[in-house]
Amino acid sequence: MRNFIRFISRFFNLILFLVLEIVCAILISRTNTIQGNDLLNSSNAVSGFLYQRQNALVYYFGLSTTNDSLINENIRLREELARTKYSTDIRHDSVTLLAVPSSDSSHKIEYAKYIYRSARVINNSVTQRDNYITINRGANDGIRKDMAVISGTGVVGKVVHTTAHFASILSVLSSLQEVSVHLKDGTTGIARWTVEGHTPNADVMYMVDVPSEIPMKIGDTAWTTTYSFFPPEIMIGTISKVLIVKKTGKRLVFLKPATNFRNMMYVYVVENTFQVEQKALESHNIPIPQSPKGGKRK
């Protein structure tokens, strides 16, 4: 026992060092999952407050750029409004007017109803492997987990954690999240940010294993599909480069994200009012009980 105490006191510093490193390792393993990031992220009170102060100061210097992007968006909305006014089939809901695609004009189906809330970005990163964004709205403003977040130009991410006044968003620039995407000719696929052998960069997202017979040109647009949790027809990005993977003969498509993640100031949090109902319905699909008859027949 004496020897043990002597050992402890002799190597106390080394032991403390190892203990602290193990604590760090535990923290890392906990925080890099979506569920585990509620302790150490910038939506908590102290750093949220700090970043809000800092943002309040810097905000004034970016006003002209913000103004420009707002004007551009207004123009786009006006154009869209004008188009819907003169199209024959209009789907009405309390918030938006959307033209029903001509293919299903025989019967109109409202499969979703969206409520948009604007929010200001107060903390943002593009340099990490999984990037998080903090906004200045939280549970008090009706923001809840798993809502989609878009910007004026394209997709942004998903709400992963909320406090009373702040919410943190897992951006699509992350290894934890993929977006389902469709191209101009209707081909669907999955866009992700991290691909083996390429450094993650805020200017590129990838679509892997695209069959080579699909026609595509550089500059084509990629949109969200109807079965992601994002609202449909939100721009994800434009094709900037197409590579052919020699091993599989399929193509690797480089998308340039439509959102500029580096100087994003405003985002819209989108609430799908039918999402809870849809989730509840779909949760019935998963457990398929094995009937005793089926077991005997074998």
Add this chain to the structure above:
Amino acid sequence: MSIQLRNFLRFCLIICVQILLNKVTLRWWSEPAGFPVFIPLLYPLFILLLPFETPVYLLLLIGFGTGLCMDMLMNTGGMQAAATVLVAYLRTNALNALLPRPLDEYPGQSPSVKNLGWVPFLTYSGFLILIHHSLYFTIELWSFTNFFMLLLKIFASAVTSMLFVIVYLLLFTRQISSRT
């Protein structure tokens, strides 16, 4: 000004500067295409400038606290803390190797340009900051598939951090040098 108060104020200053640096990266720092994005990490400087006579266990705990603080600000969940604890642990060895006399013969002093000299101080801070950045970026990328990119990121970030360290030294060193 007591030595604790001075260190506390230095801590606040360095953390504030680091918060601003995190933002600078997003605006224009990382624009050249093909170059990996990086953040200059200045805050290990706080650990480097603690007084000579700080016991190692206290250094480790302060390093852990500082790293955790940065983790909360940068959403990195323990990576900064791991790197900073390593720096705090190696600090004593680095100082022992650079100083002519044992550490307890410098009562009430902190490592600075005045009592170390420019070249030894830059060696000391450069070495420890390089170690900090290597560990941090290795944990962050978590793969060696892009080894060259990792190296580039570490070196670019370390060089930029050292520039900020030099700026700090130029701003906060009293001009009357003891060696002349």
